[in-house]
Amino acid sequence: MSKNMQREFASRDELVAYLREQFPEAARDNHISQIVGGRKAAEAALEKVDAAQYAKSRNFLTGAVTRLSPYIRYGVLSLAEIRDYVLQKVKHQDEATKLINELGWRDYWQRLYVKLGNGIWEDQEPYKTGYKVEEYQQKLPEDIAHGTSKHVCIDSFSRDLREIGYLHNHMRMWLAAYIVHWRRVRWQTGAKWFLEHLLDGDPASNNMSWQWVASTFSHKPYYFNRENLERYTEGVYCRQCPLYGSCDFEGSYKELEQRLFPKGEFSNNRGSQSWQRGKKGRGEGKSD
Structure with a gap:
């Protein structure tokens, strides 16, 4: 300077x-x-x-x-x-x-x-989702990038990421899970997008957290349901969402697991308590 x-x-x-x-x-x-x-x-x-x-x-x-x-x-x-x-x-x-x-x-x-x-950009382990690497697309969908997916929560997270440069850690997990598991996009794509906008974007915490969500650095993928999101957001997004009751996140964890990972390698007996144990086992607080 x-x-x-x-x-x-x-x-x-x-x-x-x-x-x-x-x-x-x-x-x-x-x-x-x-x-x-x-x-x-x-x-x-x-x-x-x-x-x-x-x-x-x-x-x-x-x-x-x-x-x-x-x-x-x-x-x-x-x-x-x-x-x-x-x-x-x-x-x-x-x-x-x-x-x-x-x-x-x-x-x-x-x-x-x-x-x-630079190995943090490489899958540390195979996906446990039942899908092969080549089944994940490498381009971030435009509706996610521009906040036009029609899911109020996802679009709000996208907007905050781009305009504020900061997301609560739970928002990061939900958005990452949506990108990787619902839209089947490679975690590297989402990780790069985050680093473009996050003011606290740290390659180590960012990438390894994305790998934890994706299941390339954990024993199972992280995902969520509407009940979980509504609880921790106190319903602020769900109350105004036109998709409420019929969005992509409706259902129990077991139902979502069968829908998202019909060929998944991890246990079919998941449930919210299993999710909580998995979360604590790997750790989630990388970006508070």
Whole structure:
């Protein structure tokens, strides 16, 4: 970066205007994230973290997620720093267990990245879905990319990804599952799309999470049903969806399993409790 570049600004709007002028080809569109960068903003976000509430509510869209991922992604905050801060703040160390466990998963993905390098773009294991690699398309469907699938939830996730550059971790899982399992698109395609837009997009956490959803880095695919999505979103999308009651996500897990994976290699006795055990076994909190 040039030493002659302006470094002091009267407002964020002035900063944005200056960056547009200096880097006209860098912006994809006119959307500006509300996430503020820098050490002060990172420290302010860290001070708001409530580990106990995080453990209880992190899977809900209105839950107490940390919003620290952009600062972790760019090295503004370290995993060890967050761990130490949280442990000092809680009354009982057990309250911090879930949050620290998720930091551990993030560290694990990074260590895998060091070992695998560009291999994180390769299937680590065969799909357990019953479909061959060549049966998955490589192009992202236009209706997903532009948010016109007519599923209010999926279209909203697509829009937020493109306009805000951030998605709640559960949104990422649902959107990834829809792309891979309902639309049968290779996980690499979806992973690249995410990295194009996510401000906290980290290749290690992103790719290995997509592989976990796809089943190329887990013993079975991750998928969801409408009941699951409605519960954790408190019905905010389902209430306004014209497809409610007849959407692609209707049915029990067993019914969806038979519909999506008629030749799947994993157990047919799934159910919501089996799904929960699988989720905990692999870990899901890569991007909170």
